[in-house]
Amino acid sequence: MSFGIGLGLAPLTNSATSTVPVHEVGIASSLLALVRNIAGAFGTAIFATILSNSITSSLLSVQKYSVVNTTDPGIITQYMSLMAAKANISAYVTVFNVAMVIMILGAFSAIFVKHNPSVHEKGEKQLIDVESI
Secondary structure, three states: OHHHHHHHHHHHHHHHHHOOOHHHHHHHHHHHHHHHHHHHHHHHHHHHHHHHHHHHHHHHHHHHOOOOOOOOHHHHHHHHHHHHHHHHHHHHHHHHHHHHHHHHHHHHHHOOOOOOOOHHHHOOOOOOOHHHO
């Protein structure tokens, strides 16, 4: 995860700050950080909710159709731990499938993003107003 963030964060920040005038770079940078933090919080909450609901639903469905014909507490304990492991694996598969769909939709929509040339590409000179700093 940190490898992907490291590769993506610097170009994203560069893109966000190079398309605005110099006197608005701080605003663009702080707005990017704000959106990144809010999106991270929402993403964590959404995926934690999906994970929790998926574990609960998987445990209930396995329990509904399961019959254990033994009274040995060791076998029952082993069965319960296997049932919980299966529910966890199924829940994580669900979370990663949802994340994959979101990522594919994001990659597909990125194709249609209009290129906005930066101030440097336009060849315009930016003057810094010393009094406004």
